[in-house]
Amino acid sequence: MSKVLLxxxxxxxxxFTRKGVVKAVDGISxxxxxxxxxxxxxxxxxxxxxxxxSILRLLPEPAGQIVGGKIILDGxxxxxxxKKEMRTYRGRVISMILQxxxxxxxxVFTIGNQIAETVRLHQGLRDEKVDEEVISALRLLDIPxxxxxxxxxxxxxxxxxxxRVVGAIAMSCHPRLLIADxxxxxxxxxxxxQYIALFKDVQKKTNVSIIFITHDxxxxxxxxxxxxxxxxxxxxxxxxxxxxxxxxxHPYTSALMESVPHLGQKSGRLYxxxxxxxxxxxxxxxxxxFPRCPVAEDICRQEEPSEIEIxxxxxxxxxxxK
Amino acid sequence: xxxxxxxxxxxTKHYPVKKGLLQRTVGWVRAVDGISxxxxxxxxxxLVGESGAGKTTTAKAVLLQEKPTxxxxxxxxxxxxxxxxxxxxxxxRPRLGSVQQNPWSxxxxxxxxxxxxxxxxxxxxxxxxxxTQSRVSELMEQVGLxxxxxxxxxxEFSGGQRQRIAVARxxxxxxxxxxxxxxxxxxDVSIRxxxxxxxxxxxxxxxxxxxxxxxxxxTVRYMSxxxxxxxxxxxxxxxxxxxxFVRPLxxxxxxxxxxxxxxxxxxxxxxxxxIILTGEMPSPLNPPSGCRFHTRCDEAMPECSQxxxxxxxxxxxxxxxxxxx
Numbered sequence: 001m002s003k004v005l006l007x008x009x010x011x012x013x014x015x016f017t018r019k020g021v022v023k024a025v026d027g028i029s030x031x032x033x034x035x036x037x038x039x040x041x042x043x044x045x046x047x048x049x050x051x052x053x054s055i056l057r058l059l060p061e062p063a064g065q066i067v068g069g070k071i072i073l074d075g076x077x078x079x080x081x082x083k084k085e086m087r088t089y090r091g092r093v094i095s096m097i098l099q100x101x102x103x104x105x106x107x108v109f110t111i112g113n114q115i116a117e118t119v120r121l122h123q124g125l126r127d128e129k130v131d132e133e134v135i136s137a138l139r140l141l142d143i144p145x146x147x148x149x150x151x152x153x154x155x156x157x158x159x160x161x162x163x164r165v166v167g168a169i170a171m172s173c174h175p176r177l178l179i180a181d182x183x184x185x186x187x188x189x190x191x192x193x194q195y196i197a198l199f200k201d202v203q204k205k206t207n208v209s210i211i212f213i214t215h216d217x218x219x220x221x222x223x224x225x226x227x228x229x230x231x232x233x234x235x236x237x238x239x240x241x242x243x244x245x246x247x248x249x250h251p252y253t254s255a256l257m258e259s260v261p262h263l264g265q266k267s268g269r270l271y272x273x274x275x276x277x278x279x280x281x282x283x284x285x286x287x288x289x290f291p292r293c294p295v296a297e298d299i300c301r302q303e304e305p306s307e308i309e310i311x312x313x314x315x316x317x318x319x320x321x322k
Numbered sequence: 323x324x325x326x327x328x329x330x331x332x333x334t335k336h337y338p339v340k341k342g343l344l345q346r347t348v349g350w351v352r353a354v355d356g357i358s359x360x361x362x363x364x365x366x367x368x369l370v371g372e373s374g375a376g377k378t379t380t381a382k383a384v385l386l387q388e389k390p391t392x393x394x395x396x397x398x399x400x401x402x403x404x405x406x407x408x409x410x411x412x413x414x415r416p417r418l419g420s421v422q423q424n425p426w427s428x429x430x431x432x433x434x435x436x437x438x439x440x441x442x443x444x445x446x447x448x449x450x451x452x453x454t455q456s457r458v459s460e461l462m463e464q465v466g467l468x469x470x471x472x473x474x475x476x477x478e479f480s481g482g483q484r485q486r487i488a489v490a491r492x493x494x495x496x497x498x499x500x501x502x503x504x505x506x507x508x509x510d511v512s513i514r515x516x517x518x519x520x521x522x523x524x525x526x527x528x529x530x531x532x533x534x535x536x537x538x539x540x541t542v543r544y545m546s547x548x549x550x551x552x553x554x555x556x557x558x559x560x561x562x563x564x565x566x567f568v569r570p571l572x573x574x575x576x577x578x579x580x581x582x583x584x585x586x587x588x589x590x591x592x593x594x595x596x597i598i599l600t601g602e603m604p605s606p607l608n609p610p611s612g613c614r615f616h617t618r619c620d621e622a623m624p625e626c627s628q629x630x631x632x633x634x635x636x637x638x639x640x641x642x643x644x645x646x647x
Binding site: 043044158159160161188189190191192193194197215216217218221222241242245255256259260269270271272273276277 | 372373480482510511512513514515516518519522537538539540544577578580581582583584585586596598599600602
């Protein structure tokens with residue numbers, strides 16, 4: 001049994017806006033083991049990115065606030081740390097990769113400069129030591145001729161290479177947890193496959209734990225060991241990748257899988273989920289998915305289902321599952 | 323004989339690269355380099371490829387947003403370059419609809435949806451206001467929106483609804499051909515299926531032809547009748563959608579299919595491995611000699627770097643450009 005690195009318990013992150021409270025993340029719990037990739041899947045607005053930002057405590061304050069729960073990393077509750085202590089975690093222990101490498105890199109600094117910034121700041125290294133670390137980070141991400149790339153600017157690199165550089169920045173201080181927010185979405189299909197294979201390799205070499213945030217079940221199947229399906233601020237189902245593809249229990253999980261055409265599919269009508277996700281300002285009572293659920297019953301409309309464990313490590317929140 | 327609506331013949335589009343004080347042309351970006359394709363009436367042709375493959379440039383040529391460097395586009399057998407500008411305006415453009423990728427940037431945020439959908443009618447027809455209004459309501463209903471919501475502005479709609487509005491606008495003049503540039507890739511997964519189903523229904527109902535630009539093969543298989551795989555400005559393989567997915571012949575097609583295939587942990591236990599291409603697409607400024615794919619192909623032979631493989635028919639309309647086939 002592998003060791004738990006991160007334990008998130010009943011996390012609630014709300015945004016306080018003029019029009020009301022947006023419950024972006026509304027009581028979610030999960031854990032990530034050491035050396036494991038944990039996927040969070042969901043559509044836009046389900047709270048997956050907010051979950052990632054909450055772990056790093058980078059919600060845009062004062063509107064965005066963590067209002068409850070615990071985030072325990074290796075025995076320390078991150079929510080109890082003060083700002084200064086939290087800074088020692090960012091980059092060093094937990095780092096993040098964002099979706100679009102063109103906006104997360106600074107266009108006026110060289111690649112080497114941008115990686116060195118992290119290394120200097122978080123590891124306190126100087127001079128040649130910095131360069132050594134930068135080159136080893138670029139090597140880790142399999143970037144060809146790192147000495148040359150160091151002197152390049154982001155615009156001189158292709159999208160795939162840029163995203164590797166972002167990966168190198170994230171890995172440069174040997175973090176224990178990496179939060180990857182849709183890192184492959186902006187990439188082309190064949191480059192995406194390269195990137196995923198690369199990250200599996202990086203994980204083998206460094207034993208880093210990864211939280212992989214995505215909307216794409218295909219990426220989950222290729223990359224993640226376990227996965228949580230999020231909808232309107234809640235986790236509806238958590239299971240191993242193997243199990244969730246074999247036996248999805250929540251109607252949303254199966255509907256989501258069915259509505260994505262896969263290559264084996266012949267033409268014909270696609271299953272589509274009717275309607276749209278609810279507004280997070282004005283959530284329906286009961287189960288959040290019931291207005292769109294094809295098998296909803298009376299109870300679904302009245303009471304929110306609690307999470308039950310139907311087999312080891314497989315959690316579902318649905319009244320129909322017993 | 324198939325009923326061909328649109329045909330591209332040996333189409334090329336090269337962009338000059340200019341440099342220096344005198345803006346001398348120092349090179350050419352070969353965005354599209356000699357491709358031929360046909361779109362049949364009531365059918366869908368999908369152009370598939372990664373960014374930089376030239377698929378959007380092809381679509382732009384069809385939409386008359388770019389003038390091809392050479393080659394011809396035939397619409398119902400007539401060469402577009404022989405059309406005068408007034409003929410284009412009355413005989414070609416109104417028969418064409420277009421849906422863009424991003425429903426957030428393809429609409430004027432200050433126009434009401436009613437005016438957005440009505441714009442093609444106002445520009446191209448001499449209908450009265452009343453006629454236009456009833457047509458807009460009809461269109462809104464066709465795409466599954468409440469006609470009364472036409473009084474709202476685009477920001478009041480979700481991404482999926484906006485894409486429906488874009489479809490309604492494209493349908494306003496009863497076009498024969500609709501160019502769909504990545505119609506669902508900006509949308510959420512659960513909404514994509516709704517839009518794809520809608521597009522299929524409209525096609526059946528109005529016998530529409532679609533020219534779809536896409537990078538997601540699963541979407542393509544679901545939507546298309548014929549598929550053309552593009553790489554670096556050229557078509558490397560084309561054929562019926564089913565045929566192409568069941569029997570891909572070009573190594574690039576195989577790699578693309580493999581990359582978008584779902585591999586479950588069980589498959590990995592069984593030893594199913596993905597084909598992972600090395601490197602990236604070379605620059606269209608200076609494409610590789612011989613077969614353009616040979617730099618990334620793991621089946622490349624010495625002759626591939628010299629001989630340009632022609633696009634050969636291997637039976638049943640399935641064409642492939644590879645020296646090994």
